[in-house]
Amino acid sequence: MIELYPLLFHLRQCPEIFLCNVDGEAENHPQSYILLKDVYRKVYGSFNVEEQLLPPLHSAWRHQFNDKQLITFQIACWFFSHPFFNSKPSLLPSINAFLFEDLVQLSPLVSPRAWIEDEDRAEEFIRLALKRCHIPITGESTAASADRFDALSTTKRIEIITDTNMSIERIKEIRRKMEEEKAREAANSYGRD
Amino acid sequence: MAGIKGPSVALNDAERFPLLNNLELLQQLRQDEFAPFFNFQSGDRLDAPKLEKVKQYADQIRGKKQFWEPNTMPHWLDGYWAQCRRGVPFYKNSPTDFREQATIRRSDIGIAPWEFVSDTASLEDLLVYHTSGTTGAAMNVLFDAVSQACWIPQLQSILDTYQIQLDIDFERIAIALICSQNETLTYASLSTYLQGAGILKINLKPEDWKAPHHRQAYLEKYNPQILTGEPFAFMDLMQVNVKITPKALISSAMKLSEGLKTRLEQHFRCPVIDIYSLTECRMISFAENGRHRAIRPELYLEVFDPEKDIPLSPGTWGELVVTGGTNPFLPLVRYRTGDFCSLQVEYGIPYLYDLEARKPVAFYTKTGKLINNIEISRAMMPYALVGFKLHQNLNHELLFTGWCQEPIQELVNQTLQNIFGQDLGIIVEILPADTHNTYKNVSYTSDLSKF
Structure with a gap:
C-alpha cells in the first residue's frame, strides 16, 4: 500500500535529461536500455544480479520502438526509481508488462511530456502502474480506485469519443433511412390511419 | 406534426412479396370490377429468414404461455434489460437494476425515435409508420418487417381461444380491415405468413368506390374470414347491409361497448372480440368476461401511479406500463401507454381490469351528422400540438383547448369549421406547450355522445 501524492510529486520531478535523449553516448546500447537495466537492478535489490534474473532486453530491441516510446520508457525508469520500489523483485514481471504493453498501447495517444506536465495524465500513469503491480493506494477502496482510474483513463476516454462519433x-x-420512400411504404395492417 | 413525412409508394410487388410466386389474387383484388379506388400499396416484405422468425414467434405465442407470477418479474426481463442497456442509446447509462429504471412516455419516442433503435438492428430493415395519435400527438413509429408481420400470430393466438382457425387459402381473403373515414390509406395485399392469402384495407365511404353498391358486391364476392376495424366502422358496415359470413370481428383502436358488441354479434352471427392494441407494440390483450386478458408473455405489464414514477401493487388502478416486445427498432422499457387499468395475475395469466382506453366519443354536426373523433385527430396532425382536449356541449358548441408553441388558434378554428360546418359555436384556446401537465395527451368528451 502506498500514498498517491508522494509518487505524484516524484513523477513530476522527472529530470529533463530523461525527456530529450534516447541514444546517449554509450557505444553499444542506447540510453533507454541502460536506464531500464539500472532500474530493473534497483527493483531487484542488487546491482550484481545475473542478467538472466532480470526481464530480457535483447540487443535489437532499440529498433522495435520509436523515440516517443523510448522517452516514455525513460519516464517510467525515473518513476520506478522511487525508493518504494527498491528491492521488490516480485514486481519485475508487472513492471515489464506496464512498460511494454500498457505504455506501448498508450504511446500513440499521449505525448511523453504529458505524463509529467498534465496533472490528470500523471495521475493516470501512476494509477495504471500501481494497478499493474497490484499495489493498493492508501485510503482508497478497490472500487474507489477503479472508479477514479476509469475517470482518468485515456483508453476509456477514446472509447467514449469513438462511441459518441459512431x-x-x-x-x-437512421434519419436518412427514415426519409427514404421505401421505408415509408409501410402501413398498419389493423390500425385505422 | 410539422416535419413528419407521410407514407409513400416505392416498391414493386416482387419486393413487397419476395417469397410469393403466385400474385394472381392480388391482381384480381386490385382489378376487380367492383374494387374500390385503392390509394396505397403495401406488402409484408418477408424473405425466408424473416418468415422463419415470424413462424418461430407464432409457435411461441400460440403455444403454452408462461407469463409471470404476482409480484415477480418474467424470467427474460434481466437479459432483455441488460441487452437494452448495452445496445440501445436511450437506455445506455441507465441503472443496472430494472426496478430503478424510470418510465418513458410517447413524447420521448416522438422527439427522437432514433434513440430507441438497437445497435444490432440492420437499418436496411427499417420501416416507418406514421400514426396520427388518437390518444397522443402524431409521431413516427419505427419497426421492421418481422415485428410488423407478428400481428397475425398475435391475432391467431386470440382466435385460438375461440377455436377459430384462419384457413390458409391463397384464393381467399384472410383479413379485411374495414374503415369508415373521410380519408385513409386503402390497399389490397397478401400475407406471406398465410401463404399468399389476401389482406384488404378498405374505406366504406361511397366516394372511395365507383358506385356505392360495389361495397356489398366486392365484400360479398371475397367474403373475408376475419374483419378488423373500430366500432364506428362496424356500425357503418351494418348500414351497408352486406351479406358476408366472417368467422369473427376484431374491434380495435377504440373501446367497444357491450351494446354495440351484442348488436354486431347478432348482425354478423359470429364472435366480436374487442382487442387492446398500441401502434408502438401491437396487440396487448382482448376483452374476456368483463376484463382484458393479456396475450403476450414477452410483454411485461406493470401499473404505475399516473403522476409519480412509482409502480403500484396488484389490483391498484393506474397507468399501464409495458416492457418488451419484438421490435428491434423500438425496444420498450417501462413505456407509459397513456391508458389506465388495474392488473391482476390469476392462474398465471395477467388480466387488465377496468381498462380505460380509447373510449369512442361521438361528436355531431348541427344537422346531426356523426363525426368520429379519429377524424379530428387526423385533422390536427399538421399542427405541433403537444396535446389537446375537445368537448362538445349539449347545444353542439365545441370547446377546444390545445397546448402548442405556435399561434395556431385561427388554423384550428378553421379546421374544426371544415369538419363541423360554420353553424355551431367553436371556442379555441391555445396555451403554451410547457404548461401541458395533464396525463392524457388527447382527450375527447361530449355531452352528446351515445356511447
Missing part, C-alpha cells in the same frame, strides 16, 4: 453517424444514417 452514435452520431448512426443517428444520421
Whole structure:
C-alpha cells in the first residue's frame, strides 16, 4: 500500500535529461536500455544480479520502438526509481508488462511530456502502474480506485469519443433511412390511419 | 406534426412479396370490377429468414404461455434489460437494476425515435409508420418487417381461444380491415405468413368506390374470414347491409361497448372480440368476461401511479406500463401507454381490469351528422400540438383547448369549421406547450355522445 501524492510529486520531478535523449553516448546500447537495466537492478535489490534474473532486453530491441516510446520508457525508469520500489523483485514481471504493453498501447495517444506536465495524465500513469503491480493506494477502496482510474483513463476516454462519433453517424444514417420512400411504404395492417 | 413525412409508394410487388410466386389474387383484388379506388400499396416484405422468425414467434405465442407470477418479474426481463442497456442509446447509462429504471412516455419516442433503435438492428430493415395519435400527438413509429408481420400470430393466438382457425387459402381473403373515414390509406395485399392469402384495407365511404353498391358486391364476392376495424366502422358496415359470413370481428383502436358488441354479434352471427392494441407494440390483450386478458408473455405489464414514477401493487388502478416486445427498432422499457387499468395475475395469466382506453366519443354536426373523433385527430396532425382536449356541449358548441408553441388558434378554428360546418359555436384556446401537465395527451368528451 502506498500514498498517491508522494509518487505524484516524484513523477513530476522527472529530470529533463530523461525527456530529450534516447541514444546517449554509450557505444553499444542506447540510453533507454541502460536506464531500464539500472532500474530493473534497483527493483531487484542488487546491482550484481545475473542478467538472466532480470526481464530480457535483447540487443535489437532499440529498433522495435520509436523515440516517443523510448522517452516514455525513460519516464517510467525515473518513476520506478522511487525508493518504494527498491528491492521488490516480485514486481519485475508487472513492471515489464506496464512498460511494454500498457505504455506501448498508450504511446500513440499521449505525448511523453504529458505524463509529467498534465496533472490528470500523471495521475493516470501512476494509477495504471500501481494497478499493474497490484499495489493498493492508501485510503482508497478497490472500487474507489477503479472508479477514479476509469475517470482518468485515456483508453476509456477514446472509447467514449469513438462511441459518441459512431452514435452520431448512426443517428444520421437512421434519419436518412427514415426519409427514404421505401421505408415509408409501410402501413398498419389493423390500425385505422 | 410539422416535419413528419407521410407514407409513400416505392416498391414493386416482387419486393413487397419476395417469397410469393403466385400474385394472381392480388391482381384480381386490385382489378376487380367492383374494387374500390385503392390509394396505397403495401406488402409484408418477408424473405425466408424473416418468415422463419415470424413462424418461430407464432409457435411461441400460440403455444403454452408462461407469463409471470404476482409480484415477480418474467424470467427474460434481466437479459432483455441488460441487452437494452448495452445496445440501445436511450437506455445506455441507465441503472443496472430494472426496478430503478424510470418510465418513458410517447413524447420521448416522438422527439427522437432514433434513440430507441438497437445497435444490432440492420437499418436496411427499417420501416416507418406514421400514426396520427388518437390518444397522443402524431409521431413516427419505427419497426421492421418481422415485428410488423407478428400481428397475425398475435391475432391467431386470440382466435385460438375461440377455436377459430384462419384457413390458409391463397384464393381467399384472410383479413379485411374495414374503415369508415373521410380519408385513409386503402390497399389490397397478401400475407406471406398465410401463404399468399389476401389482406384488404378498405374505406366504406361511397366516394372511395365507383358506385356505392360495389361495397356489398366486392365484400360479398371475397367474403373475408376475419374483419378488423373500430366500432364506428362496424356500425357503418351494418348500414351497408352486406351479406358476408366472417368467422369473427376484431374491434380495435377504440373501446367497444357491450351494446354495440351484442348488436354486431347478432348482425354478423359470429364472435366480436374487442382487442387492446398500441401502434408502438401491437396487440396487448382482448376483452374476456368483463376484463382484458393479456396475450403476450414477452410483454411485461406493470401499473404505475399516473403522476409519480412509482409502480403500484396488484389490483391498484393506474397507468399501464409495458416492457418488451419484438421490435428491434423500438425496444420498450417501462413505456407509459397513456391508458389506465388495474392488473391482476390469476392462474398465471395477467388480466387488465377496468381498462380505460380509447373510449369512442361521438361528436355531431348541427344537422346531426356523426363525426368520429379519429377524424379530428387526423385533422390536427399538421399542427405541433403537444396535446389537446375537445368537448362538445349539449347545444353542439365545441370547446377546444390545445397546448402548442405556435399561434395556431385561427388554423384550428378553421379546421374544426371544415369538419363541423360554420353553424355551431367553436371556442379555441391555445396555451403554451410547457404548461401541458395533464396525463392524457388527447382527450375527447361530449355531452352528446351515445356511447
